[in-house]
Amino acid sequence: MDVWQFLADNKKRCLALTWEHIWIVSLALFIAILIGVPIGIVITRNKKVAQSVINTANVLITIPSIALFGILLPILSLIGHGLGKVPAITALVLYSQLPIIRNTYTAIQNVPSELVEAGRGLGMSRWRRLKEVEIPLAIPVIIAGLRTAAVMNIGIAAIAAYIGAGGLGVFIQEGISRVHQEMIVAGAILVSLLAILVDGTMALLERLITPKGVKIGRKQNQ
Amino acid sequence: MIQYENVTKIFGSGDKSVTAVDNVNFEVEKGELVTLLGPSGCGKTTLLRLTNRLLSLTQGKIIVDDQNIMDINRVKLRQSMGYAIQEVGLFPNKTIYGNIAIVPRLLKWDEDRIRDRVDELLTMLQLEPDTFRDRYPVELSGGQQQRIGVARCLAADPKILLMDEPFGAIDPINRVEIQDEFLRVQGKLKKTIIFVTHDLQEAIKMGDKIAIFQEGQLIQYDTPETILTNPKNEYIADFVGTDRGLKVLGLRKAKDVMVENPANLIQASTKASDALKFLQDKKLEHGTVVEKEKPIGYLTSANLEETEAPIKEIAEAYPKLITPYDNLKDVMSVMLMYDIRVLCVVDEDNNMAGTISLEDIQKSIMKIYSGTGEDKH
Numbered sequence: 001m002d003v004w005q006f007l008a009d010n011k012k013r014c015l016a017l018t019w020e021h022i023w024i025v026s027l028a029l030f031i032a033i034l035i036g037v038p039i040g041i042v043i044t045r046n047k048k049v050a051q052s053v054i055n056t057a058n059v060l061i062t063i064p065s066i067a068l069f070g071i072l073l074p075i076l077s078l079i080g081h082g083l084g085k086v087p088a089i090t091a092l093v094l095y096s097q098l099p100i101i102r103n104t105y106t107a108i109q110n111v112p113s114e115l116v117e118a119g120r121g122l123g124m125s126r127w128r129r130l131k132e133v134e135i136p137l138a139i140p141v142i143i144a145g146l147r148t149a150a151v152m153n154i155g156i157a158a159i160a161a162y163i164g165a166g167g168l169g170v171f172i173q174e175g176i177s178r179v180h181q182e183m184i185v186a187g188a189i190l191v192s193l194l195a196i197l198v199d200g201t202m203a204l205l206e207r208l209i210t211p212k213g214v215k216i217g218r219k220q221n222q
Numbered sequence: 223m224i225q226y227e228n229v230t231k232i233f234g235s236g237d238k239s240v241t242a243v244d245n246v247n248f249e250v251e252k253g254e255l256v257t258l259l260g261p262s263g264c265g266k267t268t269l270l271r272l273t274n275r276l277l278s279l280t281q282g283k284i285i286v287d288d289q290n291i292m293d294i295n296r297v298k299l300r301q302s303m304g305y306a307i308q309e310v311g312l313f314p315n316k317t318i319y320g321n322i323a324i325v326p327r328l329l330k331w332d333e334d335r336i337r338d339r340v341d342e343l344l345t346m347l348q349l350e351p352d353t354f355r356d357r358y359p360v361e362l363s364g365g366q367q368q369r370i371g372v373a374r375c376l377a378a379d380p381k382i383l384l385m386d387e388p389f390g391a392i393d394p395i396n397r398v399e400i401q402d403e404f405l406r407v408q409g410k411l412k413k414t415i416i417f418v419t420h421d422l423q424e425a426i427k428m429g430d431k432i433a434i435f436q437e438g439q440l441i442q443y444d445t446p447e448t449i450l451t452n453p454k455n456e457y458i459a460d461f462v463g464t465d466r467g468l469k470v471l472g473l474r475k476a477k478d479v480m481v482e483n484p485a486n487l488i489q490a491s492t493k494a495s496d497a498l499k500f501l502q503d504k505k506l507e508h509g510t511v512v513e514k515e516k517p518i519g520y521l522t523s524a525n526l527e528e529t530e531a532p533i534k535e536i537a538e539a540y541p542k543l544i545t546p547y548d549n550l551k552d553v554m555s556v557m558l559m560y561d562i563r564v565l566c567v568v569d570e571d572n573n574m575a576g577t578i579s580l581e582d583i584q585k586s587i588m589k590i591y592s593g594t595g596e597d598k599h
């Protein structure tokens with residue numbers, strides 16, 4: 001078996017599929033952030049609503065991906081996108097909601113109450129408090145949620161190749177149907193590398209974006 | 223001016239309800255500093271939070287400068303009152319500068335003005351601006367953080383300040399300095415201040431008036447001197463302690479009891495024998511030697527017997543000269559420390575202003591205790 005040979009011979013296709021994989025996952029994550037972070041923030045105002053939103057996201061994430069694609073098929077067929085990238089990205093957005101909403105909610109909830117009190121007492125509007133205090137303090141935990149979502153999505157996107165979404169899953173799917181072992185392994189290795197790389201990058205981002213005053217505090221507590 | 227009218231706050235409902243503030247009525251005059259005093263859980267913090275609408279009233283009303291607070295926009299109201307919370311609550315993601323700049327930025331001050339203001343406040347609170355400006359709260363001690371909390375509440379120069387135990391975590395030495403500095407600044411700026419404290423000494427020192435609470439009710443609202451000399455009931459008397467006589471001494475100044483034209487003055491040019499005769503004739507134990515209005519020292523008959531030396535040389539210097547504004551507690555401790563019953567009070571030019579004796583102080587204490595027992599309110 002010569003995986004390296006396969007990779008070397010198919011450099012162009014490897015790059016194209018990796019790139020496709022990255023943008024499917026990135027687009028999905030971007031949309032998921034736009035939906036999940038505001039939801040996570042808004043639900044901090046009402047415990048009951050928060051509980052039911054998080055429960056719903058919990059249910060979503062337990063649906064196996066193949067089953068979710070099956071459920072989305074008839075729905076998205078209505079707009080003519082039963083197969084391909086649209087259901088793939090939709091599924092990834094749905095799966096991302098739990099880690100993003102839960103982490104955002106918990107992080108905002110965990111901002112010490114005396115800071116909220118101080119902010120209110122000084123006459124900061126709710127928006128201003130969010131922008132200047134709550135989000136900066138919550139951001140490391142929110143990024144941790146994004147990290148979980150991104151890594152998970154890289155794996156699920158590989159399966160989405162079965163509904164014609166493209167990406168590195170194509171190697172695996174094609175390899176299986178053609179009984180082409182090098183191809184399967186090459187796909188698996190590339191997906192894994194991508195996941196590891198993204199995980200590392202997000203970890204770095206998490207560290208970079210943590211406010212300095214918070215970092216110093218953490219160091220002191222060690 | 224802040225007026226509290228039948229102010230009541232009940233948390234929860236039914237059996238579990240807690241009446242944190244119970245039908246409270248009082249007024250804080252413009253430019254006055256009122257200290258709120260009382261045991262933990264008596265509703266001090268709740269009263270402050272009602273004042274800036276962090277909590278809503280269950281009953282009654284609060285009127286600030288003739289306007290019902292319910293008619294004022296909540297955010298505007300809070301920006302017009304500085305608030306230093308009990309837990310300090312500095313924002314860990316912001317530098318000291320960023321923390322103090324919060325309200326000025328809300329009010330859109332320009333950055334140069336904010337910079338000057340931050341330095342001014344840090345200096346006032348005994349923190350070197352260049353050292354502290356760019357640090358983060360975690361890099362400060364608890365007492366230093368608390369001072370930043372005070373600076374943050376003063377930043378935009380609000381007319382009203384709500385301060386919840388603002389000096390509680392500061393060490394005793396710095397605390398006294400900051401109290402003095404705060405009082406000095408308050409003397410100039412005349413803000414309307416509600417100041418919560420657990421420390422009776424601080425309440426007496428800082429307050430134009432003291433409000434003492436018990437289980438949400440306002441028990442007595444009076445000047446520190448009246449509270450100490452005329453506690454309204456057992457509760458207040460216990461609260462201010464059996465040593466309240468000594469505490470009053472901390473409030474009274476040397477000028478209140480000193481004798482301005484003492485009979486025991488002896489000019490430095492007097493001969494020793496004449497001085498001795500003078501003391502014996504007037505049956506005085508102690509003579510104060512003065513030269514051109516300036517006190518030189520003191521003499522007793524024993525010093526003068528069988529000597530012809532100039533009395534200027536015989537006179538013993540006073541261990542410490544008292545100023546008219548020294549409080550009687552300090553004066554008394556000098557007397558006890560140096561075992562001397564009479565001290566000399568001087569004015570700013572070190573000229574003789576009068577004398578003060580242990581007996582004078584004692585009389586002033588006796589008067590306080592003679593007022594006890596009768597309920598004068």
Ligand SMILES: Nc1ncnc2c1ncn2[C@@H]1O[C@H](COP(=O)(O)OP(=O)(O)OP(=O)(O)O)[C@@H](O)[C@H]1O
Pocket residue numbers: 233234240241242260261262263264265266267268269308
């Ligand atoms: N948000 C709240 N919900 C329910 N009860 C409260 C709430 N805030 C305060 N209380 C209760 O109201 C009473 C008064 O509390 P408050 O915080 O005003 O006391 P305090 O005088 O400031 O005490 P301390 O000196 O300990 O700060 C207490 O019994 C407290 O348990």
Ligand SMILES: [Mg+2]
Pocket residue numbers: 266267268308386
């Ligand atoms: Mg309190």
